[in-house]
Amino acid sequence: MFNSPFLAETGAIAQFTGRFFREGFRPRYEVREFLYQCFVVGYQSLPMVGITGFIMGLVLTLQSRPTMAQFGAESWIPTMVGLTIIREMGPIITALIFAGKIGSSIGAELGSMRVTEQIDAMEVSGTNPFKYLVVTRVLATTLMLPLLTVLADAIGLYASYVGINFKGVTSLALFTNNVLSGLTFADVLPAFFKTFFFGFAVGIIGCYKGYYADKGTAGVGAAANSAVVVSSLLIFILDLLAVQVTSLMGFN
Amino acid sequence: MKTLTEPAPPPAPTGSAEVVLTLEHIAKSFGDNHVLQDFSLNLHRGENVVVLGKSGSGKSVLVKCIIGLLKADSGRITVLGQDVGTLGHEAMDQLRAKLGFLFQSNALYDSMTVRENLLFPLRRQWLADRRGQEKEMVQQALEDVGLGDTAEKMPAELSGGQRKRIALARTLILRPEIILYDEPTTGLDPITAREISGLIREVQQKYQTAAFVISHDMDSVRLVADRVALLADGRCYAQGTYAELAKHEDPRVHAFFI
């Protein structure tokens, strides 16, 4: 049990994370590469995040209408959908899309760089590849996922507004008012903070899988694949932890 | 193909010239696989030494120990007077500016153009005095390898021989004093292989670099080597000039020359 591959892997990832904190905040700082990665990571996932955010808001609204109508509570749809999107659906769906899109591309990119010795070539050129490749990407995913989530929330809420107007008429002002009246800081802040952890998880797992990819072309595919699987799983685990922590802190 | 214009200097010195690279009793194992056991060899300034060895005999491991990608288990590696085993990260990075390494796989950055590939080491090393000359340096390095017009291409657009040349240009751009070549002609057709061997000679003569060449291509060994060392059983099994080893009586040495 104690030398199971699962535990060994967990230990190795923990070590990798430790190295990130040891090396990441010491010069030299790879500012250019970091900014470039922010652009790549944000820009690449923008279309997917936008589309899924829109569909999420629309579907939640359309599906909750019949039930809410049975209770004569249709006017509560904006509040309910708003809470659902901001507290849970927005962060988790965006994070999963992000894991699929960015986690796999980081895993494949670093994996193929490892397999073709490009990472060694960087080291030989007097560059610390861990700082240049890993630290920049992990910081980029950690900072960009929260931004993308805010964007997905906004698009999702707008889609909900559109969905409500399929039947009946609501003004945007009234809709916004309804959503905001149901929200407190205790809803918004924990939901926002956990997305930093989701982003960090996607970055660190993608980089870990790529950085230690097995030699050979199969290694690249395996790195990309397991980067998505492991980081998606980790996102759910972190989400569960986040619920526990916020309720302990009395935010629920 | 003539890419360098300067006249050839007299043959590279051996014996009396300054020693730039010393390997003393290098040992390296991976678990039970004792790849290197007691390998010792010197390299002099301006000299080309070729290390011969069968596939899997530990040649790549040896050069990776020199460049610091692997750490030798025991023994001492001295490069330009500095003991590689005791250097910290920064000192090692500075030393690597003087110590070029040409990967067997070329290891070109495939997401970058040829120009960006060449600029990468240039920008990463602290070369304050060379600021503003980057463009000329890239052009010079490309012309040194006979590919002056490929700067904007991607590595994937190049042939195997061209990629090898670009990898060499990326190594040359920092003007190293020693270049380590890991099987520079393996996987190339015989004519291209001969061109690359010629290029290794030209580089040596133009920049007085010392070269530590790993190979098992005898044609290339004959063209490139001032001195040949044979790696077998994890040791330096025999060494001498090409002609000396070709006449060697030991069947294991002789086997390479038939």
Ligand SMILES: Nc1ncnc2c1ncn2[C@@H]1O[C@H](COP(=O)(O)OP(=O)(O)O)[C@@H](O)[C@H]1O
């Ligand atoms: N990173 C490594 N981990 C474990 N074994 C290795 C590693 N690198 C090389 N080896 C082993 O060392 C031996 C020599 O490899 P290498 O130096 O690549 O041979 P070659 O002389 O063909 O270049 C091989 O048996 C190889 O399996």
Ligand SMILES: [Mg+2]
């Ligand atoms: Mg090799």
